[in-house]
Amino acid sequence: MLVALEGLVALGLGVYVAVEAIVGRPESMTSAVAEAGFGLLVGAGLLWVAWGGLFKVERWGRAPSVLTQIFMIPVAVTLIQADRPVLGFPLMAVALVGLGVLLAPPTTKALYGEDG
Structure with a gap:
C-alpha cells in the first residue's frame, strides 16, 4: 500500500510540474520537461510494481x-x-x-x- 501511495505522489508531482511548465514560465523548459517526465515515469513504475508485484504477492x-x-x-x-x-x-x-x-x-x- 505504501509503495502505491509513493507512486501516486510521484505521478501527481510529475503532472504538477508538467502543468506548471505549460502554464507558467519555468527558468529552463528542458529541466521542467525532464523533471515532469521523470516524475511520471517513476510514478507509473511504482504503481506497476505495487499493483503487479506486491498486491498480487509476486x-x-x-x-x-x-x-x-x-x-x-x-x-x-x-x-x-x-x-x-x-x-x-x-x-x-x-x-x-x-x-x-x-x-x-x-x-x-x-x-x-x-x-x-
Whole structure:
C-alpha cells in the first residue's frame, strides 16, 4: 500500500510540474520537461510494481520497492541538510517504515512461503 501511495505522489508531482511548465514560465523548459517526465515515469513504475508485484504477492515486487526506499534515504538527508526538515523528516520516516514492512518476516513469509 505504501509503495502505491509513493507512486501516486510521484505521478501527481510529475503532472504538477508538467502543468506548471505549460502554464507558467519555468527558468529552463528542458529541466521542467525532464523533471515532469521523470516524475511520471517513476510514478507509473511504482504503481506497476505495487499493483503487479506486491498486491498480487509476486516475489519480484519486493526488490524494486526496497530499492526505492533506499534511494529515498539520501534524498531525505539532502532535504534535511538543505534546511527543509519539514519535507526531509517525513520522507525519511516513510522510507524507514517502508523498508521495515518490506523486509519484515511476515512479508518474507507471504512472498516466499515457509522456506523463505
